[in-house]
Amino acid sequence: MRNALVLSLLALFLGGCASNPADRDISGTWINQVAIDAAAKGVPLREALQAYGPNLEWDINTKAGQARYTNGFENVDGKLLGEESGTWKVDFYGSSASELKRDGKQLSQSASDNEPEQVFDRTQVPVPEGAPIGASFERALYSAYLGGGWTIASGPGEGSTVQFQADGQVTGLPGSDRYALCLAGDCASMSGGNDNMWLQLNGQGNAWIFARKGKELEIFQAVNTAQADEMPSFTPGERKWLLEKQ
Incomplete structure (x- = not known):
């Protein structure tokens, strides 16, 4: 009986030790899901990204450092440095550093002089091999x-259904077959x-300004x-489309 109890306790101890490294492993791709969730409520995109960013995605390989x-x-x-008490330090070649720590299913980036604390979730979205x-x-x-269907309430193609795909394709919007949302930078x-977003057809396109308010999406001409x-300095011009979420 005593031997059985000792073996049971030993197995429990070893099992707990074996699970700890996995619980702390931060390898993989992590995305700023909090910013995505905020934007999905129908607020301006830049407002959501600024509130919960600025970083959008981490890609980590602990074995390769x-x-x-x-x-x-x-x-x-x-360069990913060694782990200390569950915290990983990332050195950006002497210019700055970040501290990362896994908390269950989330990855936390500690606040620094340049950035606020940020939280990331493991991505559940498959992307093509070699995607940037x-x-x-x-x-x-x-x-x-x-995502989902949008009805053109006003503008060319009125009454038609528009579908914005996750891979950047768009169907049902006259004159466009691809789109891209501006996340940061010069745009x-x-x-x-x-x-603002980029709309193009057969590789040729232009910038457009948009405003998302709940289930309505307005797309305006961008006037330079x-x-x-x-x-270039763009301001909203004439409204081209009003889309309503189905």
Whole structure:
């Protein structure tokens, strides 16, 4: 009886030890699901990204000692240092550092002088092999923010159904077969705080300003108010479409 009890306790102890490394493992792709969930409620996209960003996705390989992230504008590569008490430090080649810690199913990035604390979830969205970093976040965002059917309530194609696909394809919107949402960078700085998207057909396209309010999506022409030798500065022009979520 005593031997059986000792063996049971030993098995329990070893099992607990074996599970700990897995519980702390941070390898894989993690996305800023909190920002996606906030945007999916129908608020302006930039408002959600600024509130819960700026980082959108982490890609981590603990065996290779590699960690990288994207904020939608730049992709940053770092060196993953050893774990200490469940905390992993990422060194960006002497310029700065980040601390990451897994808390159950989430990955926390500690606050620093430059960035607030941020939380990430393991991606559940499959992406094609060789897809660039940020593709997992982008697909998850597109599905949550614009997924499902939209009826053209006003504008060309009125009455038709528009479908924005997670891979950037769009159907039912006259003159467009692909789209991309502006997440950060030059496209954001040129739009004066407005949300904007890129619409194209057969590889040729233009920037458009949009406004999402609940189940309504307005798409406006982007009017460039800058001089020819200046960086473009877009402001909303005539409304082209009003879409309503089905």
